[in-house]
Amino acid sequence: MAEDTAVKTREQTGRAQVIRSTQCTVEVVSDSGEGAQKCGQTFGAVSAKMGNGVWTVEIIPAEIQPPPRSPAGASGNRIRIGERVVTNWGDRTNVCIAFNEQVLLARHRLDAIEDDAILLVENMWATHSDEDIRAEWTAAMEELGGAGYRIIEVPMEQECLTVVDNARKGKNMFALGILCWMFDRDMDLTREQIAHAFRKKAAEITERNHQLLELGYAWADENLDVRIDVRPGLSAENTLVMNGNQAAAFGAVAAGMEMAAMYPITPATSVSHQLGEIFYKFGGIVHQAEDEIAAVGVAIGASYSGKVAFTITSGPGLALKTEFLGLSVMAEIPLVVVDVQRGGPSTGLPTKVEQSDLLAALFGQPGDAPHVVMAPATIEECFHAMITARRIAETFRTLVVVMTDANLATGVQPFPRPTLDPAWQGSAPDMSAIPEGKPPYDWDEATGLSRRFIPGTPGGMHTLTGLAHDGNSRVAYASAINQKSSEMRSRKMAVLQSTLRPPEVYGAESGDLLVVGWGSTKGAIEEAVDRARAEGVSVSSLHLRFLSPMEPGLKAIFSRFKKVMTVEINYSDELDMPYITEENRRRGQLAWLLRAQTLVDVDCWTRVLGEPLRPGAIHDVIRSNVSKGGAA
Amino acid sequence: MSHSMLPQLKPKDFASDQEVRWCPGCGDYAILKAIQKVLADLEVPRERSVFISGIGCSSRFPYYMATYGFHTIHGRAPAVATGTKLANPELDVWVITGDGDGLSIGGNHLVHALRRNVDLNIILFNNEIYGLTKGQVSPTSKRGTLSPTTPRGSVSNPISPATMALGVGARFVARSVDINQAHLVDVLKQAHANAGTSFVEIFQNCIVFNDATFADFTDKAVASENQLLVEHGRPLLFGAERDRGLRLDPSSWSLEVVRPGTNGITEADVLVHDETNRTLATMLAALEPPDFPMALGVLYRDPAPTFDRQVLAQVEPESEGRGLADLLYGGRTWKVSGQV
Ligand code: SF4
Numbered sequence: 001m002a003e004d005t006a007v008k009t010r011e012q013t014g015r016a017q018v019i020r021s022t023q024c025t026v027e028v029v030s031d032s033g034e035g036a037q038k039c040g041q042t043f044g045a046v047s048a049k050m051g052n053g054v055w056t057v058e059i060i061p062a063e064i065q066p067p068p069r070s071p072a073g074a075s076g077n078r079i080r081i082g083e084r085v086v087t088n089w090g091d092r093t094n095v096c097i098a099f100n101e102q103v104l105l106a107r108h109r110l111d112a113i114e115d116d117a118i119l120l121v122e123n124m125w126a127t128h129s130d131e132d133i134r135a136e137w138t139a140a141m142e143e144l145g146g147a148g149y150r151i152i153e154v155p156m157e158q159e160c161l162t163v164v165d166n167a168r169k170g171k172n173m174f175a176l177g178i179l180c181w182m183f184d185r186d187m188d189l190t191r192e193q194i195a196h197a198f199r200k201k202a203a204e205i206t207e208r209n210h211q212l213l214e215l216g217y218a219w220a221d222e223n224l225d226v227r228i229d230v231r232p233g234l235s236a237e238n239t240l241v242m243n244g245n246q247a248a249a250f251g252a253v254a255a256g257m258e259m260a261a262m263y264p265i266t267p268a269t270s271v272s273h274q275l276g277e278i279f280y281k282f283g284g285i286v287h288q289a290e291d292e293i294a295a296v297g298v299a300i301g302a303s304y305s306g307k308v309a310f311t312i313t314s315g316p317g318l319a320l321k322t323e324f325l326g327l328s329v330m331a332e333i334p335l336v337v338v339d340v341q342r343g344g345p346s347t348g349l350p351t352k353v354e355q356s357d358l359l360a361a362l363f364g365q366p367g368d369a370p371h372v373v374m375a376p377a378t379i380e381e382c383f384h385a386m387i388t389a390r391r392i393a394e395t396f397r398t399l400v401v402v403m404t405d406a407n408l409a410t411g412v413q414p415f416p417r418p419t420l421d422p423a424w425q426g427s428a429p430d431m432s433a434i435p436e437g438k439p440p441y442d443w444d445e446a447t448g449l450s451r452r453f454i455p456g457t458p459g460g461m462h463t464l465t466g467l468a469h470d471g472n473s474r475v476a477y478a479s480a481i482n483q484k485s486s487e488m489r490s491r492k493m494a495v496l497q498s499t500l501r502p503p504e505v506y507g508a509e510s511g512d513l514l515v516v517g518w519g520s521t522k523g524a525i526e527e528a529v530d531r532a533r534a535e536g537v538s539v540s541s542l543h544l545r546f547l548s549p550m551e552p553g554l555k556a557i558f559s560r561f562k563k564v565m566t567v568e569i570n571y572s573d574e575l576d577m578p579y580i581t582e583e584n585r586r587r588g589q590l591a592w593l594l595r596a597q598t599l600v601d602v603d604c605w606t607r608v609l610g611e612p613l614r615p616g617a618i619h620d621v622i623r624s625n626v627s628k629g630g631a632a
Numbered sequence: 633m634s635h636s637m638l639p640q641l642k643p644k645d646f647a648s649d650q651e652v653r654w655c656p657g658c659g660d661y662a663i664l665k666a667i668q669k670v671l672a673d674l675e676v677p678r679e680r681s682v683f684i685s686g687i688g689c690s691s692r693f694p695y696y697m698a699t700y701g702f703h704t705i706h707g708r709a710p711a712v713a714t715g716t717k718l719a720n721p722e723l724d725v726w727v728i729t730g731d732g733d734g735l736s737i738g739g740n741h742l743v744h745a746l747r748r749n750v751d752l753n754i755i756l757f758n759n760e761i762y763g764l765t766k767g768q769v770s771p772t773s774k775r776g777t778l779s780p781t782t783p784r785g786s787v788s789n790p791i792s793p794a795t796m797a798l799g800v801g802a803r804f805v806a807r808s809v810d811i812n813q814a815h816l817v818d819v820l821k822q823a824h825a826n827a828g829t830s831f832v833e834i835f836q837n838c839i840v841f842n843d844a845t846f847a848d849f850t851d852k853a854v855a856s857e858n859q860l861l862v863e864h865g866r867p868l869l870f871g872a873e874r875d876r877g878l879r880l881d882p883s884s885w886s887l888e889v890v891r892p893g894t895n896g897i898t899e900a901d902v903l904v905h906d907e908t909n910r911t912l913a914t915m916l917a918a919l920e921p922p923d924f925p926m927a928l929g930v931l932y933r934d935p936a937p938t939f940d941r942q943v944l945a946q947v948e949p950e951s952e953g954r955g956l957a958d959l960l961y962g963g964r965t966w967k968v969s970g971q972v
Contacts, residue, residue, distance in 0.1 A: 301715025
């Protein structure tokens with residue numbers, strides 16, 4: 001209910017005041033291991049199934065086993081729900097339910113809580129036998145008390161102990177009951193969702209969780225006097241609810257992929273977990289290799305002998321795979337790589353979102369290695385990107401890097417069911433006998449395309465190589481050969497580019513400011529643009545799905561705006577920083593590319609806060625850039 | 633395959649039209665010849681054989697074969713080969729590697745291919761030196777090796793490839809020598825016949841950068857004295873007169889060289905080779921001149937289910953009518969109860 005977007009009205013029905021709003025952001029936070037994630041996920045799933053727009057973001061502690069009751073240990077979920085489609089995590093939370101005051105304090109200190117938020121906090125700590133804990137409680141409540149929140153103490157422990165012996169294992173479902181009452185959630189759906197979430201556990205666990213849910217609901221009904229009404233305004237029929245990693249996994253199946261070779265790495269691994277559950281039913285193999293390099297090597301080996309293979313990784317893994325990526329380009333072996341970006345460089349921020357791999361994905365391979373880089377912008381697009389990537393990889397005998405990020409990977413959103421098309425699965429590789437004398441790189445002069453020879457195919461015996469080679473795959477000892485084969489590989493990118501459509505401008509086709517983004521920031525950017533346009537600011541945005549080759553027509557679009565800037569989750573210098581000048585300023589990675597590609601003076605605004613961009617922050621940037629920049 | 637229907641293939645049918653570019657006198661030529669003979673003798677259809685290599689002199693090998701081949705990147709051939717075999721288990725997949733490629737930069741991949749028992753023939757040309765990059769020490773170089781990067785002598789201990797392979801769980805470990813063509817062909821045929829990772833270390837002379845490094849057991853003058861050609865079920869005897877043998881010294885749990893007929897020792901005291909005995913194989917692999925002979929032949933063979941077959945057995949080839957639509961829309965759909 002950020003004041004600038006949510007339309008809200010209040011009315012009194014019976015005892016409880018009902019706040020009607022077009023959207024609302026909720027957080028559930030606890031120590032890790034207390035199940036706040038499950039509470040938040042269930043609330044999000046139920047809301048989606050009721051027909052609300054939903055976007056969820058995981059709140060992940062910095063450590064695997066942080067000490068209990070520490071701000072660094074805050075773990076849980078943010079769930080933003082709306083009457084209509086929700087495209088991003090929003091700005092600050094309107095409701096927060098916390099299992100101790102320290103994790104609540106963590107959110108407060110991160111400026112994650114709206115000024116008028118309703119905070120529900122477990123109050124067992126106020127009267128805890130440990131004096132230090134009581135003191136911490138008092139200090140925290142004082143700090144929070146100064147902020148103007150509406151704080152409601154909830155005796156979670158005491159209530160849960162009426163149902164379970166260990167309240168630590170039950171508070172999450174009790175909290176879910178409270179949220180269900182506050183948001184008037186469909187309780188049958190909620191019970192169903194709980195049963196599904198615990199389907200692998202004993203039946204009495206579901207039973208007990210249902211009891212806790214009812215208990216929380218009843219407690220809220222008895223004790224709370226405020227409810228929030230965010231009406232489900234969407235059809236929940238024909239909708240899927242999942243995160244971006246699941247969408248990529250299902251997309252891989254829909255695309256007819258047959259092998260996922262991987263090495264565990266956060267935040268990419270769960271793609272393979274999802275595949276592990278289903279892939280074998282479709283003839284697919286999940287191969288956990290001995291390292292990141294082997295993972296891509298196995299995928300290349302499988303693709304070489306005719307299977308549709310891909311590998312999944314994140315920044316550090318992408319770095320390790322580089323040499324093999326060059327081989328895939330050089331030997332023209334189709335390969336799809338999914339890079340679920342996290343903060344970097346080096347180990348960086350393993351669980352947090354960033355868009356800092358773009359230039360590495362494009363240029364990381366030493367030597368000239370033209371290949372395709374795509375970036376889905378939504379969870380739904382994570383599904384479809386796999387299908388597109390497969391098709392491009394095979395048609396062009398090339399490497400396709402699909403860049404998602406931790407925000408898409410773990411965010412959950414409902415999206416329309418795709419209508420599955422058998423054509424997505426492609427056709428079996430051509431293994432008909434190869435006519436005598438046909439070379440393994442029989443490049444079409446105009447397009448650089450050629451048929452690939454798969455081992456087992458009669459007549460096609462030859463040796464592929466990572467060495468420079470001619471059309472016969474013979475090692476190039478003459479200088480003209482390398483020039484020619486480089487040209488053929490590069491040509492394929494131009495041919496692909498010629499099939500792409502110019503990107504659509506969101507908002508007016510011309511104006512004062514054009515914001516350009518890529519990847520997971522689309523929802524936040526467009527929400528910010530909407531807010532600014534509602535205030536009369538002349539701003540539009542544009543979102544790129546192809547980073548290599550780039551979608552056509554950019555220069556023409558840019559020329560219709562007084563100013564063009566990118567908004568990205570990677571690092572850039574700002575001109576008011578010491579030593580930074582126009583000349584030495586390091587810019588956002590997309591800005592860097594666009595400047596090179598279009599010769600337009602593209603500015604940028606970027607942040608690497610380890611969280612998705614907030615639409616409110618982008619909105620501020622738009623306003624300041626239009627008042628001081630283009631429109632002045 | 634019906635042999636009678638196939639035209640009889642000759643070794644030269646497995647030779648590609650590419651000019652072989654190893655140094656004159658390099659041991660690699662003999663290995664190339666042996667493998668071409670093995671494939672011809674076995675009548676393997678050329679399109680079904682794939683030679684995958686990394687980087688180094690040995691890794692040039694696939695160019696010279698009229699089969700499928702893939703000259704990949706340094707050290708990673710076992711990973712590519714694993715993918716190739718998983719994708720099409722009907723292929724006959726060979727990995728050609730060297731001591732630098734397989735044990736230094738690619739050690740990790742070799743270890744994991746071996747412990748998984750992927751159905752590959754991994755042929756490691758051991759010349760105890762980096763040839764292609766002009767003579768640096770390799771992980772099998774003897775201590776004290778003088779090279780451009782170790783001008784005052786290498787102080788690193790060498791890896792014993794066969795011992796390492798046994799240590800990580802390889803199910804087939806054999807050794808041969810470039811200059812013993814008959815033995816080489818025989819060992820390679822046995823490697824090919826074995827299902828699972830067949831690891832063959834070939835002592836290969838690099839005439840340019842490490843000439844005669846194996847002379848202490850390959851020189852004609854000493855070969856019969858210093859080579860122990862092991863055979864399953866046969867006593868571990870060696871020497872031109874087969875007058876020496878190996879016995880287990882129970883006091884030190886190690887092998888010792890004995891002469892039957894002297895000091896009351898009889899041939900019955902000499903160990904009989906049991907290729908399924910990993911402990912014995914490990915002891916044999918560790919022997920080296922001058923105190924011991926170099927053990928050659930199939931040191932260890934104890935087949936086990938292969939990785940590729942086991943992985944593929946877990947995969948349902950057809951989706952049993954359960955399409956993705958069922959999965960996506962099946963149990964996870966929901967009805968909308970009036971709120972729309
Ligand atoms: S450098 Fe040595 S190993 Fe390489 S080709 Fe020449 S002789 Fe053979």
